[in-house]
Amino acid sequence: MKTPMTRNHDHRPRVRRRAFLRGLAGSTLALPLLESVGPRTARAGGLDALPRRYVVMVGGTEQNYTVPSSTGADYTMPTGLASLAAVQDRITLVSGLQVPTPSGPNAAIPPGGRGHTLHGDIMPPLLTGYRTPMYAQYQDPTSDQVVAASFDAPTPFGSLQFRAQPHNYKGSNGGTGGVISARADGTNLTPQTSPRLAWEQLTLGVAPDDPAEAAAQLRHIARQRSVLDLVLEHGNHTKARVSQADAIRLEQHFDELRDLETRLDQLGGGGITGTCEPIADPGPDPTQSNHPSTEHGGTTGYSNETLRSEIFVDLVHMALACDLTRVATFQSTIEQCFMSTGPLWGVNLEVHDVTHVDFPERAQVWADIMSWQASFFGRLVAKLADSFEDGVPLLDNTVVVYTNTGGQSGHGSYDMTMAVAGPPQVLVRGQHIRAAGAMPCHVLQTAMQAVGVFDDFGEVPGIVPQLLV
Amino acid sequence: MLQERRRLLRAPGVEIGPTIRCNELTTTGHNPAMARTKQMRGLIALACVVGQPACTTGRGAADEHDGQSTEGTEDDSDDGEGPVAGLDRDALGPMGLRRLSRAELSRTLTDLVGPLPAGLIDSIPGDAETPFDNDYTTQDPSPALIDGLFAMSAAVADHVLADPDRRATVLGCTPSGPDDAACLRAFATSFARRALRRPISPAEGDGYAAFISHGVEEGEFDVAATMVIEAVLMDSEFVYRIETGELVADQPSMSRLDDLSMATRLSYLLWGTGPDEALLLRAEQGELSTSAQVREVAEAMLADRRGLEQLQRFHAMWLDYDDLPQGSALELAMRLETDALVERVVAERRWSSLLTLEQSYLSPALAVHYDLGVEVFAPGWVDYPDARRAGILSHGAFLAVGEKFGDTSPVERGKAVWTRLLCEPMPPPPPDIDSGVPPAGDPTACKPERYDMSQRAECAACHTIVDPIGFGLENYGPRGQWRTHEPGRPQCSIEGRGEVAGLGAFAGAPGLGALLADSGRVHTCAMRRLLQFSLGRAPTAADADAVDALARRFETSDDMLDAVLALASSDAFRHRVVETNE
Known part of the structure; x- marks a missing residue:
């Protein structure tokens, strides 16, 4: 493919007006340290020469079939991540992760944990490392916003938030409502769900x-x-x-x-100038079609989330390659996904139903859903690996983290698997690491360190040392 | 503030997640606003954000108050007219700045420029439903919102200017050429007045008129007109409901709303859209300054079709049938049935008939679907031929809320009645319970046996309350069809008897409806939700007096219009307590 080049950077200092505005609310609104200091120096050699980038990608389904049977290199990609086989040597899987739950009915939520095993409360601890009241929105910063604040990059977009599934289709989808990014002040950043509008803004x-x-x-x-x-x-x-x-x-x-x-x-x-290559006009956004939902009666929707995801991933890639932003988040489907499984998997259910309802093809459909969601991570990793900046693959200066929302076999949050891709001089590649008992926030903190952000993250700070070279 | 909030959440003794909840309680329809805090929210003395309720059988108090009844106080308003007992000016807690919901945006734009093409406001992010779509505590600004507003504004401009007739109507003048600044100014002043819901000053008119230079540059008047439309629709006074007024002496955080702010508040409460020309004029002429004046205006607004439609929306969001699919003629007929019932009980001023009316508005297909045994030839009101049905509890729109596992869910239906109609709290199940899987036990057993969740005490606490309610509605299938036995299990006959904790036993929708209507508890719940709908946030302890006053009045009158009018014309509604740092 054509090698995208970054445009000339505008290094004019940006006035961070948010810092000033927070001051309006009084002395109790002191800035978190993160936002009052500049970016810290990356530990890894070679990363300072080129812009560092950070992407978090999320599915929207309780994960299953995502733990390889062996660790180390040469593992067999599990069926739930089969779509990642093509980039297996560029990524590392970390399994055995958990978001802890209370020890009993009346026990308190453990630090960094969730209150129960329903859908509504997994996202904040998953992406911030902080426990949050049930069905609450984010109250703490997600890792992408910690990184964005630390980078404070002179790019047109401080960060991007995209989501492919445009509608809930039904229900409220938990407290976070399809948001996967939040600032330190608690602002929940509603994602852009229109590929067309995102394209217009980016181009x-x-x-x-x-x-x-x-x-x-x-x-x-x-x-x-x-x-x-x-x-x-x-x-x-x-x-x-x-x-x-x-x-x-x-x-x-x-x-x-x-x-x-x-x-x-x-x-x-x-x-945008030079040889940075914008993607072509994606055309109008795909429209919603309705399909039977036999478990609940009536219908539920599908809006060609496949095409929407592909466009969004390509836009993320373009934005990184063109240095329009250095931080992005993407979610294929909303947690507790009510998207129809009819068009893609031939079963008249909602995605969420597959995690509950027993039917003969259930295992295969569930794995296929997992693999479909992971495929967008694979797509971005492949594109970044095949794009170059001053002769260096973009992937070598970018960390991409992928997670789904729970696991395994239902609505628990134990033995979760995350996938990470990034600079080979910092992060190991081609491995399956078993990190039993570690938390997703530890993977995120490790990823943050890989782009030079060394702040503690979450209530239970820590890293997964095996991930580091 | 963040640290303070964390301290609150994590301090010993303030647990944020002890969970007593059991199998198969719903995972949707939560109230994120209840548990949400952040920088701005910290400005409010929120009493409702931490802790979680346990299943109780008392009168509902999930998000509210100390239960103390407060007698109505003497009117101490500044005008001395039309006091509403218990709704004096300090009866409501602080209110934050409110943004127009997507639905409000849509209706407001329709009023401004005429019917909108499908998808025109799709660029605006959807609203959280808590259960209402206007909860300001969930209205964070974001890049997606700004981009969406910009796209929406441009799309509206394109829509208006692309059609000659629409263009002429909206512009209100015929530009003589690209440099017709007078026409642009006149259009801008008129359009902005309606959109911003206040008169436009000459200086503001100058600002809009300056866009004419771009029209001249492009040789096209509509370039400048486009900029006017975009600037007005991006204006914070359009996007948000700006409220201004006069500070009340000795009450530094309270102000009495000026007439224009009152017009906007009334209009969005009663119509779900901005003030029309007549209402704006009345406000400009100072005719919304007293309780009596507001009541007179509100009465007229409620008599308008938009007033009825707003009350229908209120009921649909409150009782959770607003999102039900309407893809088929049958689904549409179900929604029409319930909307017609709401219209009737409001118009006849006998609101409890919502639960007890022995007639329904049916299409021929819906009558067949319900297996009524009477012939219906055209949509209209039909007497139920027997005692199987009464009120909304036998409507397909309401009953579909509890559809699960391919059948009815007594738990979900019971929960809907308990939490929605009675405003009672319902905590989540224990952390090790997966509510998404069918109840354990012998899958061939009849439902009452399969749904026996009394083995664990922490499960029984809630299931002993909600399950008996749901089982009392088991004669109605997932979409309200009548049935006498479980589907595919002729040996499992349905008894159709249930019980509401603290109220008594019942049989079917008629029995449950009568029980609830007589209890007064639904009336109280309705007023809590009406207040929530009007405030854009869940009631807190600071609103307890208002809830009590409205509930007492409504229980006595059984008149929703009277309740809405009482709220709208009260001193409480004509004042605003702003958020403070305290």
Whole structure:
């Protein structure tokens, strides 16, 4: 494939307005150390020369069939991760992970643990390492946001959040509602679910070849900038008329507007240049079709999550290659996924039903679902390995972590498997590591260290030392 | 603040997850707002965020108060008119800044520019349902929201300007050319007034009119018009419900809403959309300053079709049938049946008939589906021919909520009645219980035996409450079909008798409906949810007086319109306590 090159970086210092705004709320809102200091030096040699990148990818199903039968190299890829066979030598599996649960009905949630084995409470401890009240949204930062704050990279997008499944289809899908990224201040970052819209945002700075069209695009961006200027000017007047509490909430909104403004500034002045290759227009977003749901009656939906996932993964790859961002998250399906299994696996159920309902093909369907979700991780790893930056594969400066939401054989959170790919000088490749008793947050902290972020993570800080070279 | 919250959550004695809950209790329909805290939320003195309720048989108090009844106080409002007992100005706790929900955005835009094409607001992230879609504690801004708003604004502009008739209607003037600043100003001033729900100052008009330079540059007036539409729809005053007013003496965190803020508050409560021209005019003329004035306006608004539709939405979200698929004619007929019932009990001012009415609005297909034994030739009200059915509890829309494992779930149905209709708490099952698998035991046994979950004490605590309710509704199949035995098990006849803890035994939907209607507890629950719907957050201890006052009034009147009017015109609703650091 064509080798993408990074665009010229804008190294203008960015004013971190969020830090200022947090101050509005009073002395109790002291900044976490992470955001008040600059990025720390990567431990591993060779990583400092090029931008470091960090991606977290999540499925949305209780995992099963994801533990290899042997450890070390040359393991046989389990059926639930069969789609990763093509990148087996580029990744490492870590199994035996657990998110702990209370020891008994009236026992407290252990540190970094979850309250029970239902769906609603797995995501926060899984991705933050902190226990969280049942069905609550994230209250602590996810690893991607810790890394993004540490990087504080001069990229148009501080981080990206994408999710392929656009609708719940039914139910509330637990407390986190399909969010897998949260800032240190507790802001839950709703993911973008429209590939089309994501593409439009990411390719805003791609100048058309036709000079007239390019000039028209620049004028269009200038108009958008003017609109935002007026919106923010009005916002300041509005803020002056409301209570302090309302003003703080508005400022959070204006923060996001200013980020958009910054993006327009960065991309509108010439945008992506050089040989960085944008992906083609993906066209309109796939629409939802409804399919029977025999377990619950009625119907449930499918919105071609396969195509949506592929586009999103390609967009993540493009964004990393073009240095539009250095941190991204992607989720194929929402936890406790109610997507129809009909179109992909020929069974008129919801994905979630497969983890409960017994039927003859259940094991194969469950494994196929696992493998399908993992395939998007494999797709990104392969693309990163085949893309080069100054002659170095992008994967050698990128850490990609993949996890599903629980395991094994149901709704527990024990013997979970995560997959990691990253710089070979820091992370081992081609291995299956058994890390019995370790927690997912330990894998994440190890991954964070691999991109030079050495902060403690979660309530029970720790790493998986076998993952490191 | 983060550290303080962690301290609260993790301090000894404040456990965040002791769980007493049992098999097969639902995994959906939670209330994330209940357990959610963060930087901004820390500004509120939330009493409801930590700890989890256990199964109890008392009056519902999952997210609320100390149970103390408060007598109505004398009116101490600034106008001295139309007091509503117990709903004086400090009867409600703090309220945060509210963003328009996706549904509110859709309706507001429709009012502004006419019917919207499908998918126009799909770029806006969906709302959490707690159970209502307007919970401000879940409304975090995000890049996805901003990008979505920008895309939505551009799409609305394209939609408006692409159609000559629509363009002419929305612009309100005919531009003489790309440089017609006067037309642009007039359009902007009019459009922004409706969208921002307040008059637009000349200076603001200047700001919008300045976009004409871009129209001139491109030689196209609509370029500037597009920018106006985008700027207005991206404005924080459009996206959020900005409330302003006059501070109340000696109450530094309380203000009395000005008339424009009151118009917006009323409009989104009663119609789910922004004020129309008539309401804006009344607000501008100072006609929403007293309780009596507000009541008069609110009465007229509730008489409007939009008022009824908003009450139908309120019931559908509260009772969890709003998300049921409507892909088939039968599913659509079920929703129409329940919407018609809500309309009728509201209009006839006998709300408890929601649970007891012996008629239903049926299509021919739905009558066949229910196996009523009466011929229905066209959609309309039909007398039930026997005592098998009454009220919403025998409707397919409500009964489908408890569908699980390919059949009815007595546990889910019982839980729906217990938590939704009675507002009672329901903790999760023990950590080692997988509620997604069918109950253990002999799969050939009849349901009561299979669903016997009394072996473990921590299971029995809840199942002894909710299961008997659900078993009393077992004569209705997953979508409300009548049945006398379990599907495929003729030996397993269905008794159809149940019990509500603390209320008594019943048989079927008519029995349960009568029991609940007579208890008054559903009335209390309805008012808790009405308050939640109106505040955009779950009630807290600070709202206890208001809940009590509304509940007493509603139980006596049985009149939903009266309850809504009482709330809307109360001093409590015309004031706002803002969040503070205390």
